[in-house]
Amino acid sequence: MKTRFDAIIIGGGILGVSTAYELAKAGLKDVCVIERHYLASGSTGRCGGGFRQQWSTEANTRLAMASVKRLEGIEEELGYQTEFFQGGYLILAHSDEDVEQFNKNVAMQQRLGLGVKTVTPDEAREIVPFLDQTKIKMATWCPTDGHISPFLLTQAYANAARRLGVEIHLWTTVTGLMKKSNTFFVMTDKGPYECQKLFNCAGSFARSIGEMLNVEIPVDPYRHEILVTEPVERLWNPMVISFGVGLYSRQEKNGGVVMGMGDPNEPVGTYVGSSMHFMYEMSRRFTTLFPKLSGLRIVRQWAGLYEMTADAQPILGPVDEVENFYQANGFSGHGLMLAPAVSQLLAELVTTGKTSMPIDDLHVRRFRGARTFHREKSVV
Ligand SMILES: Cc1cc2nc3c(=O)[nH]c(=O)nc-3n(C[C@H](O)[C@H](O)[C@H](O)COP(=O)(O)OP(=O)(O)OC[C@H]3O[C@@H](n4cnc5c(N)ncnc54)[C@H](O)[C@@H]3O)c2cc1C
Structure with a gap:
């Protein structure tokens, strides 16, 4: 088995496989993805599948717009x-x-060229029937946002990457890292690997990968729970989000209604078990906004990890401490939708030394020392 590569990517989630594809497409042919379980076994395969361009920070809005164009x-x-x-x-x-905040967001998003607008409660109910419009003051609406299957998108990138010569080594755990002169030595439970460029796409485990090279990557995992109901007739097309009530919901192609919520009391940790508390609280929140849908029956619930940074924006690009050690992590609950743009930008950076969109603001050094940063507000 081949163990020496130009580039090794740790993590076989959406970021790992899309970065592998973009690197190979940009001409870096000798690339290997190392994944300790199977593809999309981390946050990617547990996520809600939504993509949106409606964010409160310019950095996220620009990245999301580029991603949707790509998608x-x-x-x-x-x-x-x-x-x-x-x-x-x-x-x-x-x-x-x-x-007040949404009006600011929409003004900024429109300035960046996004087709987004505010709508009245009655207009919102026309877009999403069953919504109790008396519970809202207004809404924002972007028709080019949407959703996608995280499993199929991961598989799509992985297949395309393999066609370009990328190797994907599954069931292989990275246990240690060392750098001597220009070579990274990647220790795994299947034996040692070597490479010249190393990518940390380990999602919620990015911090522990950084620690192996004495680089602090401030990403903390928090459990997020989610459920799906039995399939029912088509209710609506969009993803609906409420930061106030704290939920998001969309209907799957087969009719099942997916819904998830954030829990501010969730401690840092990698536990992904399911809870009764979530099932009750999720049902309560959902029926607050959609009282007529209280008869929907839940068929499955699960949990995954949000990989949070202090400003809820990703960590992207090189690090100051170790040359050729690149980061694409800390997506703070929105990595699926940003992956198409981010992976392309990272490949541009690695193969040409520059990017078609500025990513300096997302460098990990923003968390070093007493620097201030803009926190993304639009996170459920
Ligand atoms: C409930 C929920 C809903 C979400 N909804 C959305 C949504 O609607 N839209 C959206 O854009 N995002 C959503 N997200 C966030 C999204 O899932 C993540 O941001 C995204 O999947 C991150 O992808 P990733 O490739 O960085 O991480 P992951 O998918 O977690 O992949 C990292 C991989 O690294 C592997 N790994 C870790 N350590 C090692 C090691 N030592 N050796 C080898 N491999 C290792 C893991 O096994 C894992 O497969 C949601 C997340 C959750 C939990």
Whole structure:
């Protein structure tokens, strides 16, 4: 088995496989992805599948817009069906504070060229029937947002990467890292590997990969729970989000209604068991906004990890401490939707030394010392 590569990517989630594909496409042919379980076994395979361009920071909005542009042609480029569907995102405002913030967000997003607008409660109900519009003050609506299957998108990138010569080594755990002159030595439970460029795409475990090279990568894992109901007739097309109530929900292609929520009391940790508390609390929140849907029956619940940074924005690019050690992690609950743009930018950086969009603000050094940063506010 080959164990020497130009580049090794740790992690076989959406970031790992999309980065592998983009590197190979940009000309770096000798690439290996090392994944300790199977593809999409981490956060990627547990996520809600949504993609949206409605963010509060310019950095996330620009990245998300570039990603959606990329996703619009992804099935053709990768030669694989992904259930890509632009059903829109409706984001609900419940308080005067929400309204003020959302108006600011929409002004910034429109300035960047996004087709997004505010809608009245009655207009929101036309977009999402069954919504109790008396619970909201207004909403924002972007019809080019949508959702996609995380499993199919991961498989699409992995297949395309393999066609370009990328190797993907599954069931292989990275246990230690060392760098001597220009070579990284990657210790695994299957034996040692070597490479010249190393990528930390380990999602919620990015911190422990950084520690192996004495580099602090401040990413902390938090459990997020999610469930799906029995399939029912088509209710609506968009993803609906409420930061105030704290939920997101969309209907799958087969009719099942997916819904998830954030829990501010969740401690840092990698536990991904399911809880009764979530099932009750999720049902309560959902029926607050959709009282007529209280009869929906839950068929499955699961949990995954949000890989949070202090400003809820990703860590991207090189690190100052170790040359050729690249980061694409800390996506803070929105990595699936940013992966198409981020992986392309990272490949540009590695193969040409520059990027078509600025990513300096996402360098890990923003967390070093007393620097201030803009926290992304639009996170459930
Ligand atoms: C409930 C939930 C809902 C979400 N909803 C959305 C959504 O709607 N839209 C969206 O964009 N995002 C969503 N997210 C966030 C999204 O899932 C993540 O941001 C994204 O999947 C991160 O991808 P990744 O490749 O960085 O990480 P992961 O998918 O976690 O991949 C990292 C991989 O690294 C591997 N790994 C770790 N350590 C090692 C090691 N030592 N050796 C080898 N391999 C290792 C892991 O096994 C894992 O497979 C959601 C997340 C959750 C939990």
